[in-house]
Amino acid sequence: MPTHLCEYCGTPSPSITMLTSMTCPRHPRGANQGKHKLYEGGEKRIYTCKFCGITNPSLANLTSMKCPHHPDGHSNGFHSPAL
Numbered sequence: 001m002p003t004h005l006c007e008y009c010g011t012p013s014p015s016i017t018m019l020t021s022m023t024c025p026r027h028p029r030g031a032n033q034g035k036h037k038l039y040e041g042g043e044k045r046i047y048t049c050k051f052c053g054i055t056n057p058s059l060a061n062l063t064s065m066k067c068p069h070h071p072d073g074h075s076n077g078f079h080s081p082a083l
Contacts, residue, residue, distance in 0.1 A: 003043060004016050004019050004038060004039075005019075005038075005039040005043070005059050006019060006024055006036035006037060006038070006039060007036075007037045007038065007039040007040075007063075007080070007081060008024050008026045008027055008028065008036065008037055008063060008078070009024055009025055009026040009036070009060060009063050009064070010039075010058065010059035010060030010061070010062070010063050010064075011024070011036060011060070013036075016038055019036045019038060020035050020036055020037070020038060021035065022035065022036055023035060023036075024036040024037070026063060026064070026078055028077070039059065039081060040083060041081060041082070041083040045057065047059045047062045047081045047082075048081065048082045049062060049067055049079035049080060049081065049082065050080050050081065050082035051067050051069040051070055051071065051079065051080060052067050052068060052069040052079070054067075054079060056079075059081055062079050062081060063078050063079055063080070063081065064078070065078065065079055066078060066079075067079040067080070
C-alpha cells in the first residue's frame with residue numbers, strides 16, 4: 001500500500017483523503033491553521049530542501065528544521081522539500 005506524505009510536516013497517511021482532511025502542525029499559516037498538503041514528489045531515499053540543498057532521509061525530519069535560506073528570511077520558515 002503506498003504511503004502519502006504531507007509536504008509541510010512529513011506525516012504519512014494511507015490515503016490522500018485522510019491526509020488532506022486533517023490539520024497540519026507545521027502549516028505555513030501557523031500550527032493547525034490549515035490542512036496537510038500532499039507531497040507530490042513520492043517516497044524517496046533522500047529528501048532535499050529546495051531553498052538550501054540540505055538533505056535528510058526522512059521528510060518529517062527535514063521539514064522539522066528551520067531553513068537558513070527560507071524566502072521569509074533567515075530561519076523564518078521550515079525546510080521545504082524539492083520535488
